[in-house]
Amino acid sequence: MALTPQDLFTSTEVSSVDFWDAVGKVEHERLDFKSRVPKGLSDTLAAMAMTTGGLVVIGVDDDRNISGARLEQAVYDGVMTAGHDVEVSLSTHELLVGGVPVVLIEVPAVSGRLVTTPNGRVLRRVGSSNHPLRGDALARFVRAVTLHPREDDPVPSAGASDIDLDALNQLLAAQKRPRATRRTALKSMAELGLAVDRAGNWVPTVAGVVLVGATPDAHIKGARVQFVDRQGAASRTGASRSRHTLSAPLSRLVEDLVALIENSGERHEAVVGLRREIIPVFPREVLREALLNALAHRDYQLSGGTVDVTLFADRLEVRSPGGLAGHVTLENLRDEHFSRNSRLMGALKSLELVDEFGEGVDRMYEGMAGRLLPEPTWSATDASVTVVLRSESPVSLDDQVWLSMLSATQMTADERRVLVQARHEGRVTRRSVRALLGPDVDVPALLRGMFFKALLVQVGERGGTYYELSREIVARVGSYGIAAQARRREQLVQLVQTRGRLSVAEAAEELDVPREIVKGLLVDLTSEGLIRAVGKTRARVYVPAIDPQSE
The missing domain is CATH 1.10.10.10 (Winged helix-like DNA-binding domain superfamily/Winged helix DNA-binding domain)
Incomplete structure (x- = not known):
């Protein structure tokens, strides 16, 4: 099993292969390499603490050579002084990597207060760099950091009977914790930071109800999604084909919404290469990211606001209550990341539904580009953020399906x-x-x-x-359109029935198509029970699904 960065702090020695597998060689928001303790270490510590925390490794140079560093007095004093200068509590550990010592520094994420550099700057990590915040971005970031997060507020009306045990146990399993029963549900939530003590009783928080509440909107006004299908209308004022209100544990809510959108929109059945698939208008991974962003980053201070999802003939709009979080702007949202609801995001990350570093937005752009669909567009006001996914493309849905098979x-x-x-x-x-x-x-x-x-x-x-x-x-x-592929499937079935037995070579010659494509189609038809395979490897032939001689 591959090691994680956290595992390194409990190890005394690892191989260089295990070390690089655990941390990776590319610096990012949560990883920085230093050959020695630099004078500017406090800047990196402050920036990481104000982003998502992270790991600093002393003893690795810019070329990723393990030059080595011991946790001696001078190194320890330099690290602790940098931490003291920015008022961040650090954990250090000496680790032998392939016999060479390095020093690990664990930097915690800090919330509820500002971490500034010794000269008073507020920094954020962007990739492997430390960037200062200025002007309006700094002001919004300060407000977001210093305000009490609504997600940690207790919800007195919710109790153990309101918890979806399947959703709670899924979250507990993801964090390698014991399963909960109805009797222990609230205590288990408290261990996850999703319930607080009020007069000797555990009370679920807003984040807890949103994540594992059976019907969150029964206790939190607005904790639901309004879905409207307006495919025959050009604007929100036109008539709707259908309306739905959904409220469920957050992870299940996303899957329910994806299914609802796909069932409401155009669906395309494709046979490409070896696979038969139902392809929705919008890439599934893009839908998930758009919905997760809206639900996880919404402002729960706006208790009456709902997430609104509207499907039009040419686009999908997802509107989330609350303006852009922290210092994020429309111009930097692909580079910057700020979690308004860090506890929610932490739970979703443990479920592997989101990436803490904000890569979900990039995946949306990549998913749309993979099918030659327009880039997502974003708009924001002080009250809401809206993302629009458009379905127009310079190529047909048939071609989009074909391209989607090359998404990797x-x-x-x-x-x-x-x-x-x-x-x-x-x-x-x-x-x-x-x-x-x-x-x-x-x-x-x-x-x-x-x-x-x-x-x-x-x-x-x-x-x-x-x-x-x-x-x-x-x-x-394959190289053919879906209609042509379907015709070849029919031709192959007819050839097998007419001849009684058919080899790959005979089929390729008859249809004048490459052997690889014919073989894939024959395997596909066999798995669907339309024909049967007899023999192995080169001697294999294909016969009718029902052998006339056996009747």
């Missing part, structure tokens, strides 16, 4: 459009790509890059050069 491959929007053109036309040339993308694109460089990424193969030379989909792409997702 890093590509630009231009590369995806060229792949779609090659899929439809069988080949692309410099001239056809220039006509597709316009004169401002460096077409030769684009095609060279796609060749080196094994997306396209080059055929011919000089004036007769053209490019086709690579064998890797064809083998993974």
Whole structure:
């Protein structure tokens, strides 16, 4: 089992492989490497404390060589002095990494007060850098940090009978804690920081009710989602096709909403490569991130405000009560991160539903780009934040489905459009790509890059050069449209029934398509029970699902 950064503090020695597996080699908001104790260490400590906390490793240089450092008096004094200067309590530990000592410094996240540098600045971690806050961003951050978070307020009307035990035990399991019963539910919530002591009794907090309450809106006004389907209308004033009000434990609420949106919108059945899938209009991972952002970052001080989700014919709008949190602005929301409800976010992170470093917004952009859909757009007022997902695309839903099978491959929007053109036309040339993308694109460089990424193969030379989909792409997702793929499936079933037995080679020759595609289709048809496979490996043939000789 891979070690975590926390595990390193309870270890005396690890291999260099285990060390790098645990911390990674890329510095980020929660990780910083130093070859020695620097003069500016207090800046890093202050920035981490005001972001999400983190780990500083002394004894690793900029090239990620383990140069070594011992927790000697001079090192310890330097670390403790830097912590004292910013009033942050630190934990230190000496660890042998492949026999070489390094010093680990655990920096806690600080809430409820400001942590400033010795010269009075407020810093936040952005990637591996410490950035000062100024002007309005600083003022909003100060207000957000110093105000008592509403999520920790008790909810006196809620008791053990109002807790969804399945949701609570899922959260306890994620944090490796014992299961709870109805009798021990509130005590278990208190151990998670989701219940507080009031006159000798445990009382759930706002965060506790939102996370594991069976019906949160029964105790917290506005803790629900209003879903409206207006696919036939252009604006919010038009007639609606349906309306739903949802209230459930937060993780289940997100899944219920995703299912409701997908069932209300257009659904597309696709057979691509080896898989048959129902593809919704919006990428599922993007929907989840948009909904989680709205529910986890909403302002519960606005107790009457609900999260509103509206589905139109061309877009989905998700509106969350409360303005942008802390110092986050529309301009920096992809780079900055601030949790208005840090306890909620911590619970969702332990459930692996969110990433604490704010990467969810990036995943939304990547998910939309993966299907050539427009980027998410955001708007904000003092009272709400709204994200809009649009469904228009320069390619058909058929092509979006095909592209979605390549979501793990890093590509630009231009590369995806060229792949779609090659899929439809069988080949692309410099001239056809220039006509597709316009004169401002460096077409030769684009095609060279796609060749080196094994997306396209080059055929011919000089004036007769053209490019086709690579064998890797064809083998993974096929090269045909969904309608053509469906026709080939029908042809294969008919061939098997007519001939009685059919090999991959015979099918490939008959249909004039690559063996990899034919093999995938035959395997797919076999798994669906439409035909049967007889024999193994090279001797395998395919026969009708019901053998006429057995009747």
